[in-house]
Amino acid sequence: MKGAKDCEGAPAVRRWSPLSIAAIGSLVALLALLAFGPAYLGSYLTDRLTTLFIYVIMASMWNALAGYGGLVSVGQQAFFGLGAYLAIRLSYAGVNVYLALVLAPLIVGLFSLPLSSFALRLRGGEFAIGMWVLAELAHLLVNLDGLVQGETGISLIAISAFAPDARRSYNYWLALGMMTLLVVLGFFLLRSRTGAAIQAIRDNEDAAASVGVRVFATKRLIFVLAAAGCAAAGSLMLSTLVSFQPKTYFSVQWTAYMLFMTLVGGLGTFEGPIVGAVLFFLVETMFADTGVWYLIGLGATALIFSLFVPRGIWGTISDRFGIQLMPVGYRLRFRVPSNAGATP
Amino acid sequence: MWEVSARSHEMSERPNVLNAAAIVKRFGSFAAVTGVDFQVGAHEAVGIVGPNGAGKTTLLNVLAGTYLASAGTVHFEGSDISHLDAASRCRLGIARTHQVPRPFANMTVFENVFVASSMGGGHSRERAYEGCIASLQLCGMLDVANRQAETLGLLDRKRLELARALATDPKVLLLDEIGGGLTDAEAAELVAIIKQLRARNIAIVWIEHILHVLLQVAERLVCMDAGRVIAEGVPEVALAHPAVIEAYLGSGVT
Structure with a gap:
């Protein structure tokens, strides 16, 4: 026990607030409820929510990379496409199809390790464009694989062995599981001491190095996480679409979606991309039938947000009310000396 | 390393914590620092002065590991750190501040x-x-x-x-014009903090244009011009050196 004198006025670091604890609690409850989704949602909603989970992965991973790591990439479709491609490859090599869907992102994560040695030498705009070039390169290389038959593509036939209802449930659970895993992983990484170092690099790379941050190794960590995460999204997307055509999966539209969700939700806030993904999902569900107007609407929304709501929906709310539901930062609290004694 | 102790006069009983020898730093064909020997004794406070472009900040960057020297060696507590990057040097105990925060x-x-x-x-x-x-x-x-x-x-x-x-x-703190752009009152606040660091036995290397601020802390001055050390020693002696007067005021002043 410290004496009262030690406690009076001594600041303490607080990371959780009652609000954020309540929010995490509700989130866990929601996830538990969603875990039984296929039992009560019906086939349409089960399919749609599977897509939502994939969107949450995409947005969260792009935000981890760009919003926290400062590594703005327009080439994340490289990993999205490779995730799907590897799942096809593994499945055709005789690996159980659901195991293939899980293994593919892990292998892409490993593959991104040597790749990062080249990619992370580029800075700022060079990195963004360099990643796009890399995605095009990956696209072309995958096209060379005879199995894929060029742009004709190939289907994940092995998944058809499962009855449609069973397949729908498995896809849903796989997506829910991977989303939970990746978001939780991202949360703990960004909350860790390394997470603070990642943000320091984003804000000023040279200053980060001068206070002891190993810049390259730290950047690599977030690069690999985002690569594996985007590959997981690609592999999951394959499980729902079944057919694989390189140009669909290596399309820059996936990164555009990630960008849209993150910017609208709130770049560099942990909750933002999740909000953005839900919003994007709702808009898509309601307006996707309107074809080209839907795309124009998306573009206009992104424009309006970047001009007038640069912090995004959640960023604006968080700034305005000073709230964090999933806190990754640090707040110093000053214990007020009182007659009743120090409060914990 | 021992050739240094021959050079360094008053510091003989204090071991050098930081020891840079024959440092050259070139940018393309331009040499910003041309053969500088620089030592910091344990717990010592060294000031670096000199006109703009003298190579002060470049020297600091070489000590901090922001730049690797084109030639010459840097030793910290006896071990060669010439090839270590800024992050590693910081982890060893060399910290710095930036001229522009x-x-x-x-x-x-x-x-x-x-x-x-x-x-x-x-x-x-x-x-x-x-x-x-x-x-x-x-x-x-x-x-x-x-x-x-x-x-x-x-x-x-x-x-x-x-x-x-x-x-x-840090064991050594490198300060790059931390007083620059501040009012006298503001600079005085920083000096008060830096004086407290001296009490904690942190060695200080401080580049500063505002002499009266620097002299409140520095025990020894190193004067640089055109990439070289032109004079060094206790402040009164170093500042009285003809080369220093010439570098600051130009020749013809008597």
């Missing part, structure tokens, strides 16, 4: 210092918290700990540079 703008003041303490200082979370609170307190920044660094004014940004460097638990 470089805060982590989108992080809070506390988080800025926390990165330094946990990475440069290598501290666990709890130890880092204590270290951060201590350096923020020393630098008078506890009341702005939760502010975004981008909202700080110049004096607070300079203080943050100092607090961040201190949080890495």
Whole structure:
């Protein structure tokens, strides 16, 4: 026990607030409820929510990379496409199809390790464009694989062995599981001491190095996480679409979606991309039938947000009310000396 | 290393903590530093003065590992650190501040210092918290700990540079014009903090144009011009050196 004198006025670091604890609690409850989704949602909603989970992965991973790591990439479709491609490859090599869907992102994560040695030498705009070039390169290389038959593509036939209802449930659970895993992983990484170092690099790379941050190794960590995460999204997307055509999966539209969700939700806030993904999902569900107007609407929304709501929906709310539901930062609290004694 | 002790006069009983020998730093064909020997004794406070373009900041960057020297060696506590990068040198105990403050703008003041303490200082979370609170307190920044660094004014940004460097638990602190752009009263606040560091046995290398501020702390002055050391010694002697007077005032002044 410290004496009262030690406690009076001594600041303490607080990371959780009652609000954020309540929010995490509700989130866990929601996830538990969603875990039984296929039992009560019906086939349409089960399919749609599977897509939502994939969107949450995409947005969260792009935000981890760009919003926290400062590594703005327009080439994340490289990993999205490779995730799907590897799942096809593994499945055709005789690996159980659901195991293939899980293994593919892990292998892409490993593959991104040597790749990062080249990619992370580029800075700022060079990195963004360099990643796009890399995605095009990956696209072309995958096209060379005879199995894929060029742009004709190939289907994940092995998944058809499962009855449609069973397949729908498995896809849903796989997506829910991977989303939970990746978001939780991202949360703990960004909350860790390394997470603070990642943000320091984003804000000023040279200053980060001068206070002891190993810049390259730290950047690599977030690069690999985002690569594996985007590959997981690609592999999951394959499980729902079944057919694989390189140009669909290596399309820059996936990164555009990630960008849209993150910017609208709130770049560099942990909750933002999740909000953005839900919003994007709702808009898509309601307006996707309107074809080209839907795309124009998306573009206009992104424009309006970047001009007038640069912090995004959640960023604006968080700034305005000073709230964090999933806190990754640090707040110093000053214990007020009182007659009743120090409060914990 | 022993050739240095022959050169260094009053420091003979104090071992050098930082020892740079025959440092050359070229940028393309331009040599910003041309053969500089520079030592810092344990707990010593050294000031570096000289006109703009003399190579002071370049020398500091070579000591900090921001640049690797084109030629010459840097030893820290007896081991060769010539090829170590800035992050590794910081972890060993060489911290620095920047002439133009470089805060982590989108992080809070506390988080800025926390990165330094946990990475440069290598501290666990709890130890880092204590270290951060201590350096923020020393630098008078506890009341702005939760502010975004981008909202700080110049004096607070300079203080943050100092607090961040201190949080890495340095043995040598390299200060690059930390008084620049401040009023006398503001500079005096920083001097008061830096004097407290001297009491904690942190060696200081301080580049500063404002002499009367520097002289409150520096025990020894190193005067540079055109990439070389033109004079060094106790302040009164170094400043009286004809080469120093010429570098500052031009020739023809008697």
